[in-house]
Amino acid sequence: DVKVTQSSRYLVKRTGEKVFLECVQDMDHENMFWYRQDPGLGLRLIYFSYDVKMKEKGDIPEGYSVSREKKERFSLILESASTNQTSMYLCASSPSSRGPGYTFGSGTRLTVV
Amino acid sequence: AQRVTQPEKLLSVFKGAPVELKCNYSYSGSPELFWYVQYSRQRLQLLLRHISRESIKGFTADLNKGETSFHLKKPFAQEEDSAMYYCALRVTGGGNKLTFGTGTQLKVEL
Numbered sequence: 001d002v003k004v005t006q007s008s009r010y011l012v013k014r015t016g017e018k019v020f021l022e023c024v025q026d027m028d029h030e031n032m033f034w035y036r037q038d039p040g041l042g043l044r045l046i047y048f049s050y051d052v053k054m055k056e057k058g059d060i061p062e063g064y065s066v067s068r069e070k071k072e073r074f075s076l077i078l079e080s081a082s083t084n085q086t087s088m089y090l091c092a093s094s095p096s097s098r099g100p101g102y103t104f105g106s107g108t109r110l111t112v113v
Numbered sequence: 114a115q116r117v118t119q120p121e122k123l124l125s126v127f128k129g130a131p132v133e134l135k136c137n138y139s140y141s142g143s144p145e146l147f148w149y150v151q152y153s154r155q156r157l158q159l160l161l162r163h164i165s166r167e168s169i170k171g172f173t174a175d176l177n178k179g180e181t182s183f184h185l186k187k188p189f190a191q192e193e194d195s196a197m198y199y200c201a202l203r204v205t206g207g208g209n210k211l212t213f214g215t216g217t218q219l220k221v222e223l
Contacts, residue, residue: 031209040122042199042215043157050209058210090157094209101147101201102211104157 003027006091006105013112019078021108023091029103030096032074034058034066037088037107046089049074050096081112115140117202119214126190127222134185134217136174136200145203146176146183147211152196160185160198170194190221 007022025032031050035043035058045058047066055066063085067075074093078085088109092102116139126132138144148160161169163176163183174185183200197218201211 033210035213040215042119043213045210045212048210092157096209101149101159101162101203102157102209106156 004091004093004103004105006089006108008108009106011108011110013078013081013110015082015112017078017081017112019081019110019112021076021078021089021091021110023074023076023105024072025074025091025093025103026072027093027095027103028071029093030071031094032068033092033094033102034064034074034076035090035092036060037090043090046076078110081110083112086110086112115144115202115204115212117200117212117214119198119200119217121217122215123218123220125220125222128192129189132185132187132190132194132219132221134198134200134219136183136185136214138181138183138200138202140181140202140204142205144176144205146174147201147203148172148174148183148185149199149201149213150196151199157199190219192221192223195219195221 004025033048034046049055049068065077091105118137146163150160151157172187199216200214
């Protein structure tokens with residue numbers, strides 16, 4: 001029944017490492033999103049994609065990049081991880097029509113040491 | 114730019130008491146408002162949207178454009194309502210981007 005899958009539930013990485021967070025959806029959705037979730041700050045949009053090979057910056061894109069080579073997969077890349085990127089990362093998808101909203105993944109808790 | 118404000122980080126109520134989670138937004142156009150909920154150790158999920166005008170798990174929310182509010186209400190809180198609640202806004206022409214508030218942790222005490 002799982003529709004949006006994030007490959008890792010917990011990750012621990014070192015400062016300066018290149019980090020890949022993977023997200024796969026099986027609902028044939030056009031739109032995919034990456035948010036980070038921090039206590040007291042809510043969900044903040046990092047990047048989103050409305051089609052294969054298309055990407056748009058969200059509200060906090062600095063230090064991140066994304067890749068969408070296939071419709072079902074949306075990857076978040078931390079080019080050089082820093083301690084202030086320690087957070088919960090949520091992936092979501094939605095159809096292109098303005099329907100009921102997002103389907104979220106279970107999240108990846110990333111700790112950068 | 115649009116913004117969603119949830120003024121309470123934590124709301125604690127007793128079982129059976131009424132609940133109101135506040136949400137205010139700033140947007141000059143015609144918005145769509147949503148409430149999402151995250152129960153402990155579960156993924157974030159849609160609770161309700163203003164367009165549907167439905168009641169889910171006893172919760173309702175009415176869009177008040179004059180007050181730019183979309184407060185979530187339930188007449189009698191249950192223990193299983195304890196969760197984190199996020200209000201979210203989708204604007205016209207913004208694709209399917211949602212802007213979320215900072216969230217309110219609801220704790221229902223026995």
